[in-house]
Amino acid sequence: xxxxxxxxxxxxxxxxxxxxxxxxxxxxxxxxxxxxxxxxxxxxxxxxxxxxxxxxxxxxxxxxxxxxxxxxxxxxxxxxxxxxxxxxxxxxxxxxxxxxxxxxxxxxxxxxxxxxxxxxxxxxxxxxxxxxxxxxxxxxxxxxxxxxxxxxxxxxxxxxxxxxxxxxxxxxxxxxxxxxxxxxxxxxxxxxxxxxxxxxxxxxxxxxxxxxxxxxx
Amino acid sequence: xxxxxxxxxxxxxxxxxxxxxxxxxxxxxxxxxxxxxxxxxxxxxxxxxxxxxxxxxxxxxxxxxxxxxxxxxxxxxxxxxxxxxxxxxxxxxxxxxxxxxxxxxxxxxxxxxxxxxxxxxxxxxxxxxxxxxxxxxxxxxxxxxxxxxxxxxxxxxxxxxxxxxxxxxxxxxxxxxxxxxxxxxxxxxxxxxxxxxxxxxxxxxxxxxx
Numbered sequence: 001x002x003x004x005x006x007x008x009x010x011x012x013x014x015x016x017x018x019x020x021x022x023x024x025x026x027x028x029x030x031x032x033x034x035x036x037x038x039x040x041x042x043x044x045x046x047x048x049x050x051x052x053x054x055x056x057x058x059x060x061x062x063x064x065x066x067x068x069x070x071x072x073x074x075x076x077x078x079x080x081x082x083x084x085x086x087x088x089x090x091x092x093x094x095x096x097x098x099x100x101x102x103x104x105x106x107x108x109x110x111x112x113x114x115x116x117x118x119x120x121x122x123x124x125x126x127x128x129x130x131x132x133x134x135x136x137x138x139x140x141x142x143x144x145x146x147x148x149x150x151x152x153x154x155x156x157x158x159x160x161x162x163x164x165x166x167x168x169x170x171x172x173x174x175x176x177x178x179x180x181x182x183x184x185x186x187x188x189x190x191x192x193x194x195x196x197x198x199x200x201x202x203x204x205x206x207x208x209x210x211x212x213x214x215x216x217x
Numbered sequence: 218x219x220x221x222x223x224x225x226x227x228x229x230x231x232x233x234x235x236x237x238x239x240x241x242x243x244x245x246x247x248x249x250x251x252x253x254x255x256x257x258x259x260x261x262x263x264x265x266x267x268x269x270x271x272x273x274x275x276x277x278x279x280x281x282x283x284x285x286x287x288x289x290x291x292x293x294x295x296x297x298x299x300x301x302x303x304x305x306x307x308x309x310x311x312x313x314x315x316x317x318x319x320x321x322x323x324x325x326x327x328x329x330x331x332x333x334x335x336x337x338x339x340x341x342x343x344x345x346x347x348x349x350x351x352x353x354x355x356x357x358x359x360x361x362x363x364x365x366x367x368x369x370x371x372x373x374x375x376x377x378x379x380x381x382x383x384x385x386x387x388x389x390x391x392x393x394x395x396x397x398x399x400x401x402x403x404x405x406x407x408x409x410x411x412x413x414x415x416x417x418x419x420x421x422x423x424x425x426x427x
Contacts, residue, residue, distance in 0.1 A: 036336050202381070
């Protein structure tokens with residue numbers, strides 16, 4: 001009742017005085033988008049490359065000599081192939097989700113699809129972290145099981161002197177592993193807080209607002 | 218010469234081994250047949266050109282909708298232009314898929330609101346200044362009376378203080394959209410749309426008359 005006069009004012013409002021000409025509309029239509037979806041796509045691709053690359057490089061190449069002396073080659077190879085398979089799977093899923101985002105959908109569906117696309121990448125990162133931790137644990141187990149082999153490897157390459165204490169070695173290995181993994185988690189946490197926090201805050205807020213009351217009714 | 222008043226039938230013949238880049242049109246007119254060969258890219262350019270012309274005409278005629286959306290979702294001219302551009306990009310990108318299933322303006326409401334609610338990133342480069350008095354809301358001259366102008370100004374200021382979803386609800390209400398269309402646009406049930414609308418209106422009233 002009270003809003004009626006405002007509604008009337010709204011209906012009587014004049015047309016925009018700064019009309020955009022056809023030429024300008026044309027130019028705008030052909031310019032580059034800087035939408036949230038586009039950023040999610042770009043960051044998602046970078047993440048897929050970063051985490052995939054990191055794991056494959058770390059597990060794959062740089063320590064291959066150690067693996068060979070510890071007789072872990074077959075295991076490492078299998079895990080790398082498995083990893084390629086999973087990367088492909090996630091890439092396909094990511095692309096499919098991305099492509100299904102349509103601005104002509106209703107608002108709820110649209111936000112849902114954007115968040116789904118982002119979730120694909122999130123699960124991919126979880127997978128990589130899980131894989132990294134698991135790979136580290138497996139390698140550690142093998143190393144502890146065959147500690148003499150590692151000491152021999154170190155001796156052969158002149159990394160440590162021959163009178164090294166086994167317990168000392170175990171402790172230093174565990175410390176090195178923990179530090180590396182914590183560093184990874186720290187990077188990840190920062191990455192998520194800063195980039196996705198800013199990018200998705202609005203979407204989550206709007207989505208929550210939209211589905212509020214939906215369950216009740 | 219062909220008399221264009223009579224019916225002209227076109228048959229497309231896509232497979233053409235001698236000229237793989239061409240499309241052959243078989244045209245018949247008053248029982249006379251003739252063939253015309255066009256380069257595919259020429260034809261596609263023509264189709265694209267026509268689509269573009271249609272888009273520009275549709276857009277230009279309805280651009281006021283987009284301006285209103287930009288006005289309620291942004292607070293300064295730079296941001297207004299930014300959002301306007303993003304909406305234009307999204308409209309054009311999806312125009313070929315639109316195919317006139319609904320009215321252009323109905324589709325435009327949806328794309329414009331979706332862009333403002335879900336795709337638009339407030340640019341962080343420009344400082345968020347509150348120069349919202351920039352717009353001039355001159356009411357039509359015949360019944361010139363500045364109360365309506367002031368009401369409109371107050372209304373815009375009040376709407377800007379609502380959250381993104383409430384803005385959309387109030388905007389669709391002011392644009393006289395039915396609850397069916399509102400619920401379709403936002404993807405919520407009609408009952409929920411009504412409840413949300415009443416709350417949004419209450420919030421708006423509170424801002425207008427504190």
